[in-house]
Amino acid sequence: DIQMTQSPSSLSASVGDRVTITCRASQSITNYLVWYQQKPGKAPKLLIYAASSLQSGVPSRFSGSGSGTDFTLTISSLQPEDFATYHCQQSYRTPYTFGQGTKLEIK
Amino acid sequence: QLQLQESGPGLVKPSETLSLTCTVAGDSISSSTYYWGWIRQPPGKGLEWIGSVYYSGSTYYNPSLKSRVTISIDTSKNQFSLKLSSVPAADTAVYFCARLHSNTWYFDYWGQGTLVTVSS
Numbered sequence: 001d002i003q004m005t006q007s008p009s010s011l012s013a014s015v016g017d018r019v020t021i022t023c024r025a026s027q028s029i030t031n032y033l034v035w036y037q038q039k040p041g042k043a044p045k046l047l048i049y050a051a052s053s054l055q056s057g058v059p060s061r062f063s064g065s066g067s068g069t070d071f072t073l074t075i076s077s078l079q080p081e082d083f084a085t086y087h088c089q090q091s092y093r094t095p096y097t098f099g100q101g102t103k104l105e106i107k
Numbered sequence: 108q109l110q111l112q113e114s115g116p117g118l119v120k121p122s123e124t125l126s127l128t129c130t131v132a133g134d135s136i137s138s139s140t141y142y143w144g145w146i147r148q149p150p151g152k153g154l155e156w157i158g159s160v161y162y163s164g165s166t167y168y169n170p171s172l173k174s175r176v177t178i179s180i181d182t183s184k185n186q187f188s189l190k191l192s193s194v195p196a197a198d199t200a201v202y203f204c205a206r207l208h209s210n211t212w213y214f215d216y217w218g219q220g221t222l223v224t225v226s227s
Contacts, residue, residue: 046215091213098154
């Protein structure tokens with residue numbers, strides 16, 4: 001299985017901050033990387049697919065980059081509704097695997 | 108607007124079979140563009156892909172669960188289902204159904220999730 005490692009596991013930030021979350025794959029997954037946002041008690045919400053393609057309806061302050069084994073999710077200016085847990089997922093091959101999640105909290 | 112809804116028992120006894128159904132509204136489950144999948148999340152933990160099914164009935168399972176999992180599809184009812192046999196307490200989780208976009212393989216629509224507790 002392809003292992004996905006996110007860092008940090010948790011992060012404290014303030015409204016207006018620029019935040020970057022990293023996801024590393026245990027082998028090359030080219031650009032088959034997906035980012036989700038999950039709020040407590042809710043299902044994950046698709047943010048970005050194919051490493052850098054923004055899902056329709058997702059604010060442009062979210063962006064993704066990377067290829068191969070190293071990927072980043074950047075939120076350019078944090079808004080109150082962005083405090084949540086973020087998950088990466090490799091979609092290169094089955095079994096699809098997820099990172100352990102990064103919890104973004106208000107400082 | 109596509110909607111997915113999980114249904115099934117919230118409590119299952121150890122060693123029994125967990126059975127869930129996902130009802131899809133707002134689009135045909137027979138679309139050739141999509142697969143349909145199950146993902147679970149134990150309390151306080153990360154996400155785990157269980158398996159996926161195509162409208163033709165083709166299935167793909169996580170090898171870690173493959174011996175216990177069956178996913179099936181009923182196009183006449185616009186539903187797909189999960190059966191997980193011989194469940195231990197460790198199978199306690201929120202179970203989500205979701206639509207899997209083929210080609211780049213991302214889950215774009217999710218059900219709200221249903222908590223299944225394995226306990227006697």
